[in-house]
Amino acid sequence: MAQKKKEAARVVGQRQLAPGIFDLVLRTELAGQACCGQFVAVYPKDRSTLLPRPISICEADGAAGTLRLVYRVAGSGTAEFSGLREGDSVDILGILGNGFPVQKALPGMTALLLGGGIGVPPILQLAKETGCAKKIVVGYRDAHCFLKEDFESALQGHDGEAGKGSGVYVATEDGSTGTKGNVMDAIAANGLKADIVYACGPMPMLRAVKQYAQQENIPAYISLExxxxxxxxxxxxxxxxxxxxxxxxxxxxxxxxxxxxxxxxxxxxx
Ligand SMILES: Cc1cc2nc3c(=O)[nH]c(=O)nc-3n(C[C@H](O)[C@H](O)[C@H](O)COP(=O)(O)OP(=O)(O)OC[C@H]3O[C@@H](n4cnc5c(N)ncnc54)[C@H](O)[C@@H]3O)c2cc1C
Ligand code: FES
The missing domain is CATH 2.10.240 (Dihydroorotate dehydrogenase B (pyrk subunit); domain 3)
Structure with missing residues (x-):
């Protein structure tokens, strides 16, 4: 396993994707070691906040040496990160955590990739790394469906089996886009079936995923953030x-x- 390392990463850029949701790209030597479902700990400069904040890897580009982090401003640490600008330096510790076991999604299988709320970002790197057909189901509060286009382009990048029979499905709590309800409602509404599930999202969603996988008698890998x-x-x-x-x-x-x-x-x- 690669050694964990604390490093000063350089901000390549940051933009706002939706109210309170930020998209931060960092240049770091750690990028080449990162897999889907892993995370980095990001250190606020304000020492009163002390501990680093864990943020999942949304995309890792080893060749470019960049990590993309998409996060919601929740409190003082993430509020500070939202002020980072191109050229700034920020300390990160990584790469942390075990990540999603993508090798369990074998050729010929269909995988359900589920993301809810701020659990959506790690599903993007997962979508890029899973080699079989995949149904990506992402759930949001309202019409601010951040990363939706990124999922669509990730599927276009896959040809052969991984692209065939794949699709992106959206659920919103207010019904403004896609199925009204949550990711489980979107699975039912679209009659989706799969051999394996990967999910990241709030605890009530993960409990529903666990129950669904038990009923369907299929494995489910959930990220507990x-x-x-x-x-x-x-x-x-x-x-x-x-x-x-x-x-x-x-x-x-x-x-x-x-x-x-x-x-x-x-x-x-x-
Ligand atoms: C493995 C892992 C991966 C994560 N990935 C992401 C990500 O990709 N994008 C993202 O936006 N967030 C992610 N989080 C959550 C993120 O770490 C927290 O939102 C962040 O630490 C809050 O720090 P803060 O200083 O801004 O807020 P704080 O002032 O520390 O807290 C503000 C509020 O947020 C709540 N909160 C803090 N941490 C969490 C948490 N983990 N889950 C639920 N509520 C929390 C607190 O209870 C409090 O109400 C991840 C967490 C873990 C453990
Ligand atoms: S956060 Fe300290 S043991 Fe996990």
Whole structure:
């Protein structure tokens, strides 16, 4: 496994995608090591905020040496990040977390890739890395469907099996775009079927995904973007209960920051 490294990344650019949603591109040596579902910890300069903020990798371009992070302003740390401009420097620690097991989506399968709210960004890199046919279902509050065009272009970039039978489906809570409701409503409304599920989103959505996967008897890999503190396995501020004892500690607990954030849905108590 690649060594975690703290590095001063250079801001290539930042733009606003929707109210309170920002799209930050960083130049960093860490870009070449990143896989879908992994994250970096971004350090605010304001020392009163202390801990770094975990943000998922939305896109990684190893050749260009860039990472794209898409985030919602939630509090002081992310508010500070929204002021970053081209040429600024920001400290990041990475690459963190296990990432989505894309190798489980075998040729001939159909994968459901589900993103809800601020869980949508990591689904973009996942869409680029999954080699089989995929149904991408993304859910938003309203018509600010950020990254929707990026998903459509990601599918156009796939030819052969990965492109055939693939599609992007949208759900909005207010019904302004796509299916009215959440990603589960969009799956039902479009009659989508799959052999494997990958998901990132709020906890109620992940619980519904877990139940759906159990009913359909298919594996589901969910990213638990819970609140974190140290981000490197030292503080136990992020543990979740697991079905099986941990291979190292032998207790039925896992640290989301190091053992996750991605888990097989039936393996965790959520
Ligand atoms: C592995 C991982 C990946 C993440 N990826 C992304 C991402 O790609 N884009 C993005 O916008 N956010 C992401 N988050 C959430 C992001 O880390 C938090 O929103 C951020 O740390 C908030 O920092 P802040 O200083 O702005 O807000 P704070 O002042 O720390 O908190 C402001 C409010 O946000 C709530 N909050 C803080 N962290 C979380 C969290 N993890 N989940 C839910 N509510 C939270 C707090 O309870 C509080 O109400 C991710 C979190 C994890 C653990
Ligand atoms: S955040 Fe400290 S152990 Fe996970």
């Amino acid at each position: 819970e609140r974190m503190a140290c981000g490197v396995g030292a503080c136990l501020g992020c543990v979740c209960k697991t079905k099986e004892p941990h291979h190292h500690t032998h207790v039925r607990n896992a640290r989301i920051c190091t053992d996750g954030p991605v888990f097989e849905a039936q393996e965790v108590d959520i």
